[in-house]
Amino acid sequence: MATASNDNGTEKATFLTPTRTRRRLRACHECDLLVALPPLRPGQRASCPRCDHTLSHRHFRPAERSLAFAISALIALLAAIGFPFISFEARGVSNAIRLTDTSASLVTQHEPFVGILVLLTIIVLPAFYLLAVIWLHLGLLQRRPLPRSYRIARALSHLGPWMMADVFVVGALVSLIKIAGMASVDLGPSFWSFCVYALLLLLTTRSIDSDWMWFSLAGEPLAPEGCRPGQPAAEQALTGCPTCGLVSRLSHFGRGRCQRCGEPLRFRSPYSLQKTWALLIAATLCYIPANLYPIMTTTSLGDSTPSTIVGGVLIFLGHGDWPIALIIFTASVVVPIGKVFALAWLCITVRRRGESRFKHKRQTLYRITELIGRWSMIDVFVVAILISLVHAGSLLSITPGPAALAFSAVVVITMLAANSFDPRLIWDARNMQPHMPASLKRQSPYSPVKEVDDA
Structure with a gap:
């Protein structure tokens, strides 16, 4: 039922x-x-x-709806790429950047991994997603799937968490507030186009009903x-x-x-707990240098001032911008630490079969952990925008610090950890194995344990 x-x-x-x-x-x-x-x-x-x-979530005219959102979002993205994004003027020095400069500047500043990550999450992967949606739904409207529709449809289900246009918008707003204290800032047409694109991309992802899509592609x-x-x-x-x-x-x-789609199937995700533990340990090790080293360095009139993640929060508090300080502190400190502890706790308690209400609590915790992890990228996007916009040599410039790479690794690794954790393990009952074939019992990620009641 x-x-x-x-x-x-x-x-x-x-x-x-x-x-x-x-x-x-x-x-x-x-x-x-x-x-x-x-x-x-x-x-x-x-x-x-x-x-x-x-x-499943059914929409009215799902093919036309998704196609309209995807085409509109793609047009907005092209406009965001083609026009100036942000410009500023301070002490007689002015500069204007385009959207692609946020990643190109990181590459030229010897942070290629961070630059590629920014480019992938805000432009490349979303553009592929929108083109895939358009390709699939054009075939569905014609009642004749276009070539490679099955492979493209399989790829769609894996791209959602890695598209971060909405996170980039928040990072841009934080950057504007930070720059406003030292320069005059103007928003270009690209900025508003990108905001529209981020909204339309979100509407596109929410309009996809994968159950209806696969039924229309290949029946059932x-x-x-x-x-x-x-x-x-x-x-x-x-x-x-x-x-x-x-x-x-x-x-x-x-x-x-x-x-139907050719996806490999297993009883449970192989070595789910082991992979999650390994990724959590790696994220913890990366989080140490991410906080010890500066994430960016500001140079003004030849005087360089390094800034760590926590140091940036304190600067905003000192200027009275406590809402921005709260956003940065939550995204860069609370979320990564909370995500590591939450996943570690789930890995530990998954072996303990508590009452149903405790399973619901664990399931809710997992959903929150999976949802908020991507928002830690705000700090990375802030750095990307600032270093591309503010570079006037020793007069006024911002350069990335070694913590930018370490913190980017933390975000990516914690997201992989959440994806590697199999939430079905939370609900597996103690009496499940007697009903399973012998070969499947050997593949179970844990052996039966005594059932206990815990929170």
């Missing part, structure tokens, strides 16, 4: 599915419960009855026989495709391949 509700969250209907059904079955990606999708009308969404994870084969909705998929040696959602039965060796 699955619950259908309106956009305002009020319950619309509950659909019970006979045990023998083999159509429109889904294994929840977050709790692994096997459910049957109800018929949805535009404006309704189907949610998992156990963890409330959204399984029947689920394996003997499926029992309302029970965990793993207990039935079943798994849901992480890309298209199709339910498949694993082979005797616990492996398989989705017959």
Whole structure:
């Protein structure tokens, strides 16, 4: 069964599915419960009855809607690239930059990794995403998928967290406030175009219904026989495709391949806990130099002043800009540290089978951790904008410090850690293994332990 509700969250209907059904079955990606999708009308969404994870969200004219948003966003991006972004004037020195200068300046300042990361997250990956959406939905409107639509559709599901145009907008606003104290700043047409582009990109991602898209691309084969909705998929040696959602039965060796999109399938993400621990340790090691070394150095009339992450927060507080100081402190200190501790706590407690209410709390914590990690890039974007805009030699210039690379690594590694953690482990029951094939028991990421109640 699955619950259908309106956009305002009020319950619309509950659909019970006979045990023998083999159509429109889904294994929840977050709790692994096997459910049957109800018929949805535009404006309704189907949610998992156990963890409330959204399984499908139907829109009115989904192909036309996504196509319109994607084309508009791509036009706004082209305008943002083609016009001046920000200009400033101070002490008789003026400078204007374009959007691409934010990454090019980092490369010329011997920070190629950070420069490439900025370019990928605000231009390259979003542009590929928008072109992919346009390509796919043009084929869907013609009822004839265009070449390589399956591979492109598979790639879409992996790009979402790495597109950070909205984060860049916040970073640009913080940069403007910082520069306003030392120079006169003018916003170019590119700045406003980029703001429109960031909004349209967000609307494009929210307009995609992957369940409808894959059904329109390749239909939906029947689920394996003997499926029992309302029970965990793993207990039935079943798994849901992480890309298209199709339910498949694993082979005797616990492996398989989705017959609709070709995605490799496993019982659980291999070595999920081990990979998460390794990435958390690496992020912790990178976070130390990210705070000890300066993230940028400001030169004014030949006097250089290095600034660390915490030092930048204190400067904003000293100038009375406590809202900006709070944003930087939250994004650069609270979020990275909180994310490391939250994922570490989940890795520890995932072996302890608590009551259902504690599983819901852990699931909520994981969702928050996965959502906020990308916002730590604000500080990196601030540095990218400042060093590209303010460079007038010894008179007035800003250069990146060694902490910029270390902090960028922290952001990327913590995001990879959140992606490597398999949230289905939170919901795995103590009595799951007796229902599994022997080959799958050997692949379980942990062995059965005593069930305890903890918060």
